[in-house]
Amino acid sequence: MRTAYSVETVRTAERSLMARLPEGALMQRAAAGLAAACAQLLGRVYGSRVVLLVGSGDNGGDALYAGARLARRGAGVTAVLLAPDRTHPGGLAALRRAGGSVAGVGEAEELVQRADLVVDGIVGIGGKGGLRPDAARLAALSETSRAIVVAVDLPSGVEADSGEVRGAAVRADLTVTFGTHKPGLLIDPAREHAGSVRLVDIGLELPEKADLEALQHADVAALLPAPAAESDKYRRGVVGIAAGSARYPGAAVLAVAGALRGGAGAVRYVGPAGSAVIARFPETLVSDRGPAKAGRVQAWVVGPGAGDDAATVAEVLEADVPVLVDADGLRLADRETVRGRTAPTLMTPHAGEAAALLGVSREEVEGARLTAVRELAARYGATVLLKGSTTLVADPGGGPVRVNATGTPWLATAGSGDVLSGLAGSLLAARLSTRDAGSVAAYLHGLAGRYAANGAPAGAHDVANAIPQAWRDARGAASVRG
Template sequence: MRTAHTVVQVRAAEAALMATVPDGTLMDRAATGLATACVDFLGGAYGVDVLIVAGSGANGGDALYAGARLARRGARVAAILLNPAKAHAGGLAALRSAGGHVVPEDEREDAVARADLVLDGIVGIGGKPGLRPEAVRVMELVQRYDVPVVAVDVPSGIDVDTGETPEPHVRAAVTVTFGTHKVGLLVDPGASAAGVVHLVDIGLGPYLPDPVVESLQASDVAALLPVPDRTSHKYTRGVLGVVAGSDQYTGAAVLAVSGALGGPLGMVRYVGPDEPARLVRARWPEVVAGEGRVQAWVVGSGLGEAPERAEDVARALAGDVPVLVDADGLRHVLGRCEGEVLLTPHEGELARMLEVERTDVTARRLHYAREAADRWNATVLLKGATTVVAPPSGPVRVNSVGTPWVATAGSGDVLSGICGALLAGGLSPLDAGSMGCFLHETAGVLASRGGPIVAEDIAAALPDAYRFVREAGDAESA
């Protein structure tokens, strides 16, 4: 499990750890990990040009100490000090004694143009969102000369606790973070600004409280996946009822069922009009058409505007089994939910539910997913490049595996099916949503292999994703 903590949590853990080790130990660990990550990124240190952009806090100190290590390994290291009078004294002295130098103000552009790598040590967890004008000017040069950036702890300027980026901020190829992930590294748009995130262990683990955000890895998913045993039969494995599709949107029925059949259940019942039912049955003779006992419901995709379908949603929500509500069905979720409910809106749907602008949801994904979870007393899975799954209380899960090729018509219907299958298999809405998303994205990666795919390809690759996740889990626990 990848876990993320707030700035307050990190500061408290650092203080507790610092009381047990000699001064400078943590910064030493951070700088060592940072320098190693830079060498990995560059493929070596000898003869490369590294440019540090350092603010006045300990984040700049980390960058300067790492620069000193790189200089000792043969890199040419220069530093732009955004506030020379307040630069981290120990870090600056270390850099100078290792042969690094400070770039005079009128030589900044040349230094950027020459650099193979920029180390962003402008601000870390002590920073407010945004960059001051001088930092903006330097980072504009970095962008103009297309120099890759390694961010120290966080890309400077993002809101560290939310992943929001209302102001100018750094965009990094790699972020080397210390002790634990910060929330803004896992939640978009901050996550996109962070690039590939590399965690350096500085010994904080024992001092950290429960995380506020977590991200499942393959071994976590593998440990939770239902697998049949010799006593299993179709009813114990779970029966999912799918209420999706209409005469107008027949594809939604077929795709939601295909996603469900890619999951670990025993049987699917399809409930809907004749035409989509006929298409579903033609494709999968094993699907049973019509109502009956189920262990979970998926309602919503492609229901259209017909008022009687609102009753289908209401009936499912009033029942005593878990319900996933997607797409059109979300219009009919009126009051607070009871029982286990998973809502799976995309940004536009969540914006409509909360009566805010879609751009607001894009900018504040964690905030609005949590707000909706609280308001409807349900687990809310907000789709997107980094899907957020917010339960009514407790840590939020985010998904960071996947490929943008999954953003294709109908892939949401497939997602509802696989998540529903996991609900029917007895998993909680939080587990079903976050594991379903992981399997769906993994299936997308396996199906795409870097090329275009359609929703059916994702559904077809779900069994492969299941096997892939189980093998990855076995490998990790071996």
């Protein structure tokens, strides 16, 4: 499991570790890791041109000590100081001893243009609010520079705890972060600014409960349902899909396509698209008697392609089994009814749907995804999966938010969400919790999207077809490509 911790938790861990170590030891560990990463990117350190963008805090100190290490190996290192009289004194002395030089902000543009590598030590976890004007100008240079840009701990200008970016921010090729990932490194839009992320272990002891978690193959493998020898379809779980309409039969077909690959023993379909579903998937149990009379299920999916069928949504929400609400269902579901349910509910909006539920703009949700997903989970008393380039899953009672980054932009295609809701519903029927079902489904769906697309456009049915490959891959039965 990859985890991320908030600045407050990092500060606490840092204090307790610093109390046990000689002064400056942590910064030396950080600088050593940073210098090693820079050297690797440069290939040849000797004779290379390195520019350090140095703010007045310890983030600048890290950059200066790393710069000193590179200068000792023959790099030409220049530090651009944002606040010359408040620069980290030890770091500055070390750079000077190693033969590095110092410049003012006015010289930055020319230096950056000629640099092979730019190190962003403007601000790290001590940054507050949007970058101040001088810092913002330096950050903007990183966007146009042809040099490799390495951010120290965080790209300056991004919010460490939320992943929000308010104004200018450094755009890095690599971020070298210390002790732990910070939430912002895993959530868009900040994640896009970070480039690849390398974690340098500096010995921080962190609490068991993280602020953010990202499942990896092994975590997914451990959560995937596996049928026992004596399993039958009812023990494996039956998932009910109440989706589609005369106008949108395709949503029903795609939700069923996802559900058939999600581990439930059987898929029951209820709604007006029964003949389209059965034509494509004859193994589906089709009923036209409405959700309450359709027979037993262990979980429901309601909403994809539902149009204005509020009655079906209300009927499904009365069932005392886990319910996944998606698409039109999100608009039609009564908030107090969802809050009053005793069985768990999983809501799966994209940013536009989340914005409508929260009464804000889509841009606000996309800019502050973590706040939005937590707020929705609290308002509805439900687990919420907010879809996007980094999908987030939050439980209503708080706890670590799950983030998934396996997706690909090609997944933004019609019907792809219907496949995801079927898949997640099937995992719910196989008795995963709403949090696990949502995050495992997002993981597999993202991976399946990559397999289906493989660098070219793919349809939602291709994504559904690729789920078994993603599943085998997560279980370690197939090798990963792309």
